[in-house]
Amino acid sequence: MSQEILRIQKISGHAGTVPGEDTQREYKVSKLIDTTTCIGCKACEVACMEWNDLPFGETVFNNTYQTMPETRWNYWNLILFNEHEREDGTLMWLMRKNQCMHCAEPGCLAACPADGAIVQYTNGIVDFQQANCIGCGYCITGCPFDIPKMNPKTNRVFKCTLCTDRVSEGLEPACIKSCPTGCLHFGSKDDMKFLAEGRAKQLRDHSNFPNAGVYDPPGVGGTGVIYVLHDATRPELYGGLPKDPRIPWTVKLWKGPLKWLGNVAMVGGLIGLFVHYLRFGPKDRKDEDIHPGGEKS
């Protein structure tokens, strides 16, 4: 319990200090997805379902190998399939495993007004605490990757946990464990960056992909899930991966200047109240005042 709390470095909707603020971790964890060696086998989708005990759901054929159009509140890991014709006429079948990106600066957490509904651990994992969730859905608008999804029945929001239960026991996430080709890797952010840059360079030097590169967008402070892409200049080809994701301005405004303004207004109100008290003194009780108990006094 105490250790778990200590591992938290950011808490949504929280005033005051965060327990893990001064603790130091040696590294952030990170998942590397090499889309250039992904074969879209969906083993990660199945592993995610099985590890997290998610129920089977109905799907409908939709002119694609993709299991469903987008992730669901109970389907956190989805490979997106996209056909792309290159300028030289050759075809690419792009497959990208989509899930929570575990941003260093998570838009969901920034947007969330409920105290402790979203936390970020010191290892970088962003995790939803459904017990504290109020179902407002602000996290959904706060996410530039369109990841959190609401369970309409319980009004609670869910997403990939990066298998924080496994990771805290020293295991890799279930999706990594299941990947047959080794296109998924898990380790420290530094190690994954090193691996990813090396693979991207190999693609630039030895394959027909001069724009191969690593996706680790700075707009959200970098992500805990990084991609190797054949063409890093066009991430949007991979099922709409945003080129420069940022926390929406509405959230920034709300949590930045507007929050400051709100605080100013709130403090101003208190000062006004005090001044009013000094000036007019306590309010006289009138007979028609309603007693807290509801009876006339």
Place this chain on the structure above:
Amino acid sequence: MTNGWVDMKNTDMMLIMGGNPAENHPCGFKWPVEAKRTRNAKIISVDPRFTRTSAVADLFCQIRAGTDIAFLGGVVHYAMENNRIAKDYLVNYTNAAFLVKSDFKLPADTDGVFSGFDAKTQSYDKSTWNYAGTGGGRGSDAAHPPSGSAPPAPRLPEKVEFDLSLQNPNCVFQLLKKHYSRYTPEMVERITGIPKEQFLKAADLYTSIRKDGDMKKAGTIIYAVGWTQHSFGTQIIRTAAILQLLLGNVGRAGGGVNALRGHSNIQGATDMAGIFDNLPGYLKVPTPADTSFDSWMKRITPTPSKPAPWDSFNYWSNTPKFAVSYLKALYGDAAAKQNEWAFDYLPKVDRNYSWVQLWDNMYNGIVKGMFAFGMNGVAIGPDSKKNIDALKKADWLVVGEIYPDETSEFWKSPGISTDEMKQIQTTVYRLPCAGFAEKDGSFTNSARWLLWKNTALPMPGDCRTDQGIVAQIFLKIRELYKKDGGKFPDPVLNLTWNYSVPSNPPLAEVLKEINGKALADLEDPATKQQVKAGQQVPGFAWLKDDGTTSCGNWIYSGSFTEAGNQTARRDPSDPSNLGIHPGWGWSWPANRRVMYNRASCDVDGKPWDPTRKQVWWNESTQKWTGNDVVDFKIDSKPKDHMGPFIMNPEGVGRIFGPLAAFADGPLPEHYEPIESPIDNPLHPEQTHNPVVKRFKTPDDKYGTPKDGYTVVCTTYRLTELYHYWTKNNPMNVQLIPEPFVEISAEMAQEMGLTGGEKVKVSSIRGEYIAKAMVTKRIKAMMIDGKKIYQIGIPIHQGYRGIAEDEGKDARTLVNLLTPTVFDPNAYTPEFKGFLVKLEKA
């Protein structure tokens, strides 16, 4: 596979064709990916559509289904034209220098057939398909049971004439050159639909490993049923083998000709005589012409056939040892020298008992009943309607399965009315079998590795193991024979059945029996090593033809020795880092991971590539040694020039397949699938494989473009589903909820079709209804000047499964569309490349 899955990490170049391993073998596909990552290896994907494998390939070519020989022949031509061949390897390790009889004729000179064709019987007199030479050794002319009383088969000469300069016009090399000179890039384009420039890119890339004759690099060819399921499937694989011999890729780490098996134990089924014309370990079955054990042995045991100065190990000369040991394993003491090792007990195979033929026989009332274990006969086709009609005529059917399937419910197939159902008299027995996780045993994977597995779960309810069901039927039959006698009770009464639980033989005991044991004390005269009577033999080198050993399958000998069950070993270490893992499971033969590995060295016994040393000649010990188990006579000096392909009587790899090695030609020639949109551009008067026969029942119909069937159709599997099982599992159904047909965007536009709309695919035999998947991954093709569309259908749905039971799809089987016709060598049906038409449903 000549090599293995893990060995693929050693390759520099992969030609993946007739297979889609990323889709169907995702776990094994880690090794091609590893080669890409660690060696910058390239993948060339050639397929009728852009697949999951193509998605990670460096080059993709869209080929018309069924034209693989034209493509590969074109690459052979390209390699020879551009001198990208392994000259030393070719001269010394293949029959390129052998001279062929001067009256042999190629199809270019004889109207599209090889010399010796008899149009009336649709078969070949193969006597011209032979080497020039002297002396009459016995050939490996036993591939096919002769029908009736055929004259004595011609034999390979003992001393073969040869020309090491490869200039003689009758030498194999020159014949090869002449034969494939017709497979120009233009001809390849006309037949396959691959634009010339695209083909040249592929040919250049694949043969680039042999640029300037440098031998260091290795290329592998990886295939699956996309090659075997044609009326000329064996010849496609032959073309691949020729190309690999030409480039010096066989026997080498990262090389080889590698078949990917479609089930976890298909290799094991084949090894254990899953095909009617083999006994376990690829011993040829006796036929009625084999009137004695000796005459059988004489026919199937080859003698060397080679250039006089060369040496040939001719390993099949040991055939009598394997055959006697096999009969001893079957019949124990009842097999003795006096009764010719109980040779009379063995059934003599007088006709074709292959899959398609069996169903035809049932349709024609010859086969009255069927045991169906581990397969869904109606669904796996071809021509499901014919199979359903055949079952209607059967007296009884026994199905051992884990689910009710299309076969055990054939009488409920769509289109049969309730009244008709009442007319079907077939008695169906459905037996609940254990699933794969509910029983132990070994799997033999594509890499020839035997891997033992333990029982993971108890069997539910009244389930039984397969061997338990078979054993109880056998014991009952034996009891009846004992009681009532019969025409010939001996083979049944004398069958050895020494299991601790006779009604459910433990599979470890069966594996021990397969490995074989000594029946008397044995001693190796060279090493003085001894094996006592009753002990397991250490390997097939110990087997004897005098009745002192028993062995159920010689190639598996060594899998369960006195040291225990070798297939259960799990030592992951790999000292050579070549992916050999000698302590992981056990690989046949003799725990060897790469076959013919002598060919990984030059003539002097030095590895072609010093960084991938498999085996080598050790001058100081005067022996071959290595990281892998040497596939060669251990003390044969390089100067003796023994050929590395020790299973051939020639000792060398066969570019030219002499005599009866193949039913349809000593060199592969492109023929069109039985249903083809065009005449064969090479010889329009001989479009199809001349020896392929059509079936004659009313259900056997073959479509033509004139009947309106103009679209080329092929079938395949998906990663998300496993054959016809997983439609019973909600997880798999969630991943792929409905059947679909893959159609090119251009064709869809022409038809006014959008993705998700229902289409009806019709062949002359039946209809299939599914939703359209409109995709850029298949394109219209120009075939011999005609615009041809190609479509593809995954096979997995039927009329019994979760979605099917809920009425969510059309409940049709893909194999309602496919034709009854098969490859004349391996008897595999032609599931790929038949004709259909397409309309909105």
